[in-house]
Amino acid sequence: MPSMTSSDSAQRQSNHNTDVNQLKKLKAEPFARRQKIEQHRKSLPIAAVEKVLLEEVRNNDTLIVVGETGSGKTTQLPQYLNNGGFCRNGGIIGITQPRRVAAITVAKRVAEECGVALGQQVGYAIRFEDVTSRSTRIKYMTDGLLLREALLDSYLSKYSVIIVDEAHERTVHTDVLLGLLKTVQKTRSQGVSDAVNIDHREAKNGMLLEKHNGSEVASILKQCRGKKLSPLKIIIMSASLDARVFSEYFGGARAVHVQGRQYPVDILYTRQPETDYIDATLITIFQIHMEEGPGDVLVFLTGQEEIESVERLVHERLPQLSESKRKLLTFPIFSSLPSEKQMKVFMPAPVGFRKVILATNIAETSVTIPGIKYVIDPGMVKVRTYEASTGIEPLIIIKTSKAQALQRSGRAGREGPGKCYRLYPENEFDKLKDSTTPEIKRCNLSNVILHLKALGIDDIIGFDFIEQPDRIAIIKSMELLFLLGALTEESKLSDPVGQKMARLPLDPIYSKALIIASQFNCLEEMLIVVAMLSVESIFYAPREKLEESRIALKSFASPEGDHLTLLNVYRASEEFLQKSNLVNSKEKAEKNLRKWCKENFINSRSVKHARDIHSQIRRNAEQMGFHVTSCGDDLLPLRRCLAASFFLNAALKQPDGTYRALSSGLTVQIHPSSVLFRMKPDCIIFDELVRTNHNYIRNISRIDYLWLAELAPQCYALQE
Numbered sequence: 001m002p003s004m005t006s007s008d009s010a011q012r013q014s015n016h017n018t019d020v021n022q023l024k025k026l027k028a029e030p031f032a033r034r035q036k037i038e039q040h041r042k043s044l045p046i047a048a049v050e051k052v053l054l055e056e057v058r059n060n061d062t063l064i065v066v067g068e069t070g071s072g073k074t075t076q077l078p079q080y081l082n083n084g085g086f087c088r089n090g091g092i093i094g095i096t097q098p099r100r101v102a103a104i105t106v107a108k109r110v111a112e113e114c115g116v117a118l119g120q121q122v123g124y125a126i127r128f129e130d131v132t133s134r135s136t137r138i139k140y141m142t143d144g145l146l147l148r149e150a151l152l153d154s155y156l157s158k159y160s161v162i163i164v165d166e167a168h169e170r171t172v173h174t175d176v177l178l179g180l181l182k183t184v185q186k187t188r189s190q191g192v193s194d195a196v197n198i199d200h201r202e203a204k205n206g207m208l209l210e211k212h213n214g215s216e217v218a219s220i221l222k223q224c225r226g227k228k229l230s231p232l233k234i235i236i237m238s239a240s241l242d243a244r245v246f247s248e249y250f251g252g253a254r255a256v257h258v259q260g261r262q263y264p265v266d267i268l269y270t271r272q273p274e275t276d277y278i279d280a281t282l283i284t285i286f287q288i289h290m291e292e293g294p295g296d297v298l299v300f301l302t303g304q305e306e307i308e309s310v311e312r313l314v315h316e317r318l319p320q321l322s323e324s325k326r327k328l329l330t331f332p333i334f335s336s337l338p339s340e341k342q343m344k345v346f347m348p349a350p351v352g353f354r355k356v357i358l359a360t361n362i363a364e365t366s367v368t369i370p371g372i373k374y375v376i377d378p379g380m381v382k383v384r385t386y387e388a389s390t391g392i393e394p395l396i397i398i399k400t401s402k403a404q405a406l407q408r409s410g411r412a413g414r415e416g417p418g419k420c421y422r423l424y425p426e427n428e429f430d431k432l433k434d435s436t437t438p439e440i441k442r443c444n445l446s447n448v449i450l451h452l453k454a455l456g457i458d459d460i461i462g463f464d465f466i467e468q469p470d471r472i473a474i475i476k477s478m479e480l481l482f483l484l485g486a487l488t489e490e491s492k493l494s495d496p497v498g499q500k501m502a503r504l505p506l507d508p509i510y511s512k513a514l515i516i517a518s519q520f521n522c523l524e525e526m527l528i529v530v531a532m533l534s535v536e537s538i539f540y541a542p543r544e545k546l547e548e549s550r551i552a553l554k555s556f557a558s559p560e561g562d563h564l565t566l567l568n569v570y571r572a573s574e575e576f577l578q579k580s581n582l583v584n585s586k587e588k589a590e591k592n593l594r595k596w597c598k599e600n601f602i603n604s605r606s607v608k609h610a611r612d613i614h615s616q617i618r619r620n621a622e623q624m625g626f627h628v629t630s631c632g633d634d635l636l637p638l639r640r641c642l643a644a645s646f647f648l649n650a651a652l653k654q655p656d657g658t659y660r661a662l663s664s665g666l667t668v669q670i671h672p673s674s675v676l677f678r679m680k681p682d683c684i685i686f687d688e689l690v691r692t693n694h695n696y697i698r699n700i701s702r703i704d705y706l707w708l709a710e711l712a713p714q715c716y717a718l719q720e
């Protein structure tokens, strides 16, 4: 054993001191952080009315809470309710958000505030991802997810309180959820009071529940007994809500206003309207960067393309600045970006750097992005619309509503005073619509109808929507469901096709594809195709390496089209990962896969996302009793199966090389990203139609024209 010299000993001593100090620091850090969080919580405007709010919820079954952005509604109210005893008897407080990113980030924040691990007392659930456990009491989720839960438990019996957050957004899911919650609340309180009465009588007469008239009451009562159903409390929440509409809908429900915002936000307008808002955005980014103090910038743009072009322009101009001023980093965030990549915007910028986040309206509500002090709002937003006559859903760019403008400015001023640059004159703001047209009035309703039917609500036109959707849109969507075999001629959910389609968390056409694939013995392949179609941008082609990326794509390309190409990519990536796993640790294998993807111009995050979706839908399919079998090397059944499910998106080549979509009669063109762009087969099916300056169709497969009449006789007949 080496002898210890005095200097060694001194070294050891100093090491020991460092260790102790580090330990102390480690222990002190969370403590200091917790103290800071506690102080922050107390300083929020909502903290002053905690007791009042609890009283209001106790006294009212439905409550509308309006409070300025950043006042603490989303993060605090669920915690108050939990501490106030609303989770007694195992009840859960569910909070719905219109967007995944909000559900995830808010849950993380609240778990931290509560000092618990995410997924324990505080968790979240979004489609394809459930981070909750038996001990979860505060659960953030998307509104769509709660709707799906209602299919399995129509009384939403595990929830004692449901908070519908950001209700002003009026997404189609929010609107359907409101109608559903209204019914559930009524049934549950009826059930509970009946249960009390009957229990009382039962005790007196020794009568058995089963003898009671009315099978519905009896079944509710069974649930009430088994699960101790309590009345459901509903809270509707937003910063920019017309409380009157919601109050009337819930029979005169009480509305409370939480006064005060945490920090002031200075709103600046332009003097003149801007002719080119992208250019104005760029100028404002650099103006802030050159003239304003520290703080990150959040820019609202309309979509991925705009975001990528602004990002490119920023990087082109950056080298023109002096070296010390080049410390500016850009981060994109849009909905088709995988969650892990979206989360990058929440990481602090390196010291000395300014972060510029280029976002769609995904970052508009509920989220707090640390460091944001400046918001740039050009006042535009991209929305999906629905043309019932052609059945297409074009995306158009329109002006935001006042409610959206307020939400956007509310993203500054969350950690300190902020500034919002609206790139239009002040008098333009006054002309904006108060709120956005509810999505239910401008979308394809087939999913909604399928869902309501599965919940046992057959009379769609008579359903108590907060605002009635267009009758023609309802009829068109029912027609689509009928042609897919989901509805019977009496407009009932068909058994088993419609029932199965409603249970799968997918668009009706994708669900249909899985159902047929299980009959065609190619479900294994179709699960992969559907998972790959559910993510965006599998391939990327950087401008400077266009030729290389084209060559890479060729090695996966199938002459039959994009669906089989996607299958090839998925399989090749799986094969690579499996081989790599044999000789490497899991982390190393994943790292190698990322490298492989990069070399092949494949978006590794999209492939990972597709893998996650694949395992989730495969689980769903197995739980539903589907047999997951493969068609092997002969992919003909898969192609026939695509024709049998996507038949409503069939198109025929015309002499000039464009296509005619058979169901809408529209002239469409193959998108340049398709492997069939040059081949142009005679008859094809496509996955989606995107309207830009052309009607582009994407994700296309070659089919045989005769298959249409054979596999979709309800739609097509052979001409004599």
Ligand SMILES: Nc1ncnc2c1ncn2[C@@H]1O[C@H](COP(=O)(O)OP(=O)(O)OP(=O)(O)O)[C@@H](O)[C@H]1O
Binding pocket: 044, 067, 068, 069, 070, 071, 072, 073, 074, 075, 076, 105, 106, 109, 238, 239, 262, 365, 366, 367, 368, 370, 410, 413, 414, 415
């Ligand atoms: N992830 C986070 N990181 C840091 N601070 C946060 C985070 N989430 C919330 N906060 C802080 O808590 C405050 C209250 O946030 P909360 O989301 O509860 O407000 P809100 O009233 O629901 O606002 P909004 O209507 O904009 O959703 C924010 O202003 C911010 O200071």
